[in-house]
Amino acid sequence: MSQGRRRPLAAVSLLVTTASLVAACTNAPPPPLVSETPTTQPPTSTAPAEQPMPVEVVVGVDELEGGFNPHTLADLSPTSSALASLMLPSVHRPGPDGRLQLDTTLMESAELVPDQEKFTVRYRIRREANWxxxxPIAAEDFVYLWQQLRSQPGVSDAAGYQLINDVASRQGGKTVDVTFAKPFPGWQSLFNNLLPxxxxxxxxxxxSTVLDDGYPASGGPFAIRQIDLDRGEIILERNDRYWGPPAQSDRISLRAIDKARQVEALRSGxxxxxxxxxxTGTMQALRDLGDSVQLINVPRPATVEVLLRPDSRALADIKARQAVLAALDRPALIQAGTGGGPAEQLQSHAQVxxxxxxxxxxxxxxxxxxAKPDRARVEKLLDEAGYQRSGGAWMRDxxxxxxxxxAPFEHESYIRIAEEAARQLREQGIxxxxVTPTGDQLFGEMLAANPKSGEPGGAASVDMAIAPRPAGGDAAANMAAAYGCPGVAADSEQPFPHNAAGFCDELLQPTIxxxxxxxxxxxxxxxIVEPVLWRAAVALxxxxxxxxxxLRPEVKGVEPGHGMSGPFSTAAQWLGTYADNDGY
Incomplete structure (x- = not known):
């Protein structure tokens, strides 16, 4: 197995400020894990009167990867989601019912402008909202996000931004008029996780790499005090410059440790x-902790899938792609990726x-x-695609x-799935x-290239990929981003990047x-679209x-988050305990 270049993981000290997240419109979340309303004092320990220790919440997390851009497929990870929800301002956020609501801490209003020739939305940002x-958090941040997300390869939420014709600044940048080429009912899903x-x-x-080491500034209730990816630790502190309600705790410490140590750290406090x-084993160990820890499964805004690129040399024939799917043991792939954990309960059987x-x-x-690989079907389909079995391999021409x-080098679960898929295919003579390029290389270069260009090292060199498909937001925009044909920018006539699947059906495009x-x-x-996608065999x-x-009982105010926003979206309300030291 070849390996790609790892992002640099040098320790970085930053004095930046942090804010909270947007996520997508989803089912209403379960009731809060903790019903108590946070108070202004921590629930346990007594700090020295002369110099109080900071009130801290210590959070165990998975491995802390480099790369914190929440808008790219390469950085679509629990790490980037957590930090984005702590740092980056958003126009809308999921409400208690899971539907997007205006974030009135950042915004005065966001509404359609009546009687306009083109579909226009006017955003009014609060005067006091600053990085x-x-x-100021202003129109230039809207312009920057629009320009990047409509044109950069490998982004996770491009389609809605590609409908925008213009983003205009008014009133010193605190009013923004966004004009669309066509009506877009899903406009509330845009301009989340604004960047400075x-x-x-x-x-x-x-x-592609500008956010590898963190954010140079942010606009929320916390600031990053230190990022040390080598040690697996990120320390956040309350942002005293934040214009909204102050965070309840002085700091939050994220610590990346293995699964066994996660359980032990919860056991010991x-x-x-x-x-x-x-x-599976870790879940049982957590249950063995009994009433001392509350457990809840938290869905993330991404579905894992196997892409079969229709314009690769080997898989251009639909019969060949269908044969590959007939050779795969899907439950074994799911087991390889989930390990029998919470995600196993969320098996996906839809394309959007x-x-x-x-x-x-x-x-x-x-x-x-x-239910299991079908050898007879594999042989029949490959024979119809012009292949012949010879010496234990399938040959054509x-x-x-x-x-x-x-599979992206940074994500171990994706690599496990890829290796299991390769093993299964070899058993069928395929x-x-x-290969494990970096996420930036895979999603920003290889899969985003024109699949018909034939450029060395481009899309044609990858036949299959293990990739995330973003979830949440506007469903129609997600469908267009995942499977739509690339459009052209109205102001430059430059074509937009291709989707990661390399799929385009001109007959299906009008429906999308x-x-x-x-x-x-x-x-x-x-x-209409889903049956065509299943027949085309481009994604499993x-x-x-x-x-x-x-969750242990010492910390108060923790909730799972509305929709798929996750528990870090509630971090400003977390109230921990006095720390053992000042942490610096």
Whole structure:
């Protein structure tokens, strides 16, 4: 197995400020884990009168990866989601019912402008809303996000931004008029996780790596005191410059430790809570802690899938792609990725919506996938695709069927799935090789390239990939981003990047466009699009990502978060205990 280049993981000290997250519109969440209303004093311990120790919440997390851009597929991870929910301001956030609501801490209003020639939304930002360095949160931040997300390869939420014609500044940048080329009913899903344009637009390293080491500024109730990825620790502190309600605790410490130590830290009280991916054995160990720890499964806004690129040389024939799917043991792939943990309960059987999203229903045709690999079907389909079995391999035109399966180097669960898929294919006589480029290389270069260009090292060199499909937000926009044909920028006539699947169906595109603009309800459009996607065999959904939230009683104010926003979206209300030291 070849390995890609790892991002640098040097310890970084930052004095930046932190805010809270947006997530997507989802099912109403379960009741809060803790019903007590936080008070202004920590619940346990007595601090020295002369110099109080800081009130701290210690959180056990999975491995802390480098890369914190919440808008890229490469950085779509629990780490980036947690930090984005603590640092980056958003126009809308999920409310108690899971539906998006205006964040009135940041915004005065966001509404459609009547009687305009084109579909226009006007945003009014609060005058007091500033980044941690004193620069106002303003129109330039909207412009920057729009320009990047409509044009950069490998982003997770491009489709809605590609409908925008112009973003105009008014009233010193505190009023923003956004004009769309076509109506977009899902406009409330845009401009979440705003980034500080004044610090990023001229950054020398560019979009793909500019947030590898953290945020240069943020606008929320916390600040990052220190990031040390080598030690697996991130320390956050209350942001005294934040204009909104102050955080209840002085600091939050994120500590990355292995699963066995997560359980022990919860048992001993070294961690107040933990949010991590747990396998079957870890879940049992957590249950053995009894009433001392509350447990809840927390769905994440991403579905893991196997992509089969229709424009790769080996898989251009639909029969070949269908043969590959017939050779795969889907339950074993799910087991490899989830380890029998919380995500195993969220197996996915639809091409667009994730299992925890409202309106989700399985769309997979009955009998589309056998319970186990079907050798007879594999042989029949490969024979129809022009292959012949020779010496234990499948040959066509003197060349063996040898598939390249890519998985991002930073994500161990994706690599486990890729290796299991390769093993299963080899058992059916289909040669397979696993490669592990970095996420930036895979999603920003290899899968985003024009699949018909034939450029060396581009999309044509990857036949299959293990990848996340973002969930939440506007369902029609997600469908367009995952499976739509690339459009062209109206102001430059430059084509937008291709989707990660390398899929484009010109006959299907009008239906996808109609769903985006509201001319056809999403449910009606989905009933047309999904059967075509299943027949085309371009993506095999596996499961929605999920973590377990384990909570001790010492910390108050922790909730699972509305929709799929996650527990870190409530961090400003967390109230911990006095720390053993000042931490610095």
């Amino acid at each position: 941690s360095d004193g620069a 344009a004044h610090l990023l637009r001229d950054a020398p390293r560019g979009w 070294d961690s107040h809570l933990a949010v991590f991916g747990a396998d 919506l994730a299992p925890s999203e409202p309106g989700y229903t399985p769309t997979e045709p009955a009998g589309a996938f056998p 003197g060349r063996p069927l040898n598939l390249v399966i890519a 040669q397979a090789t696993v 466009d109609a769903a985006m603009t509201g001319r056809v309800p999403f449910g009606e459009a989905s009933s 959904p596996l499961y929605q990502q999920a973590q377990v939230l384990a």
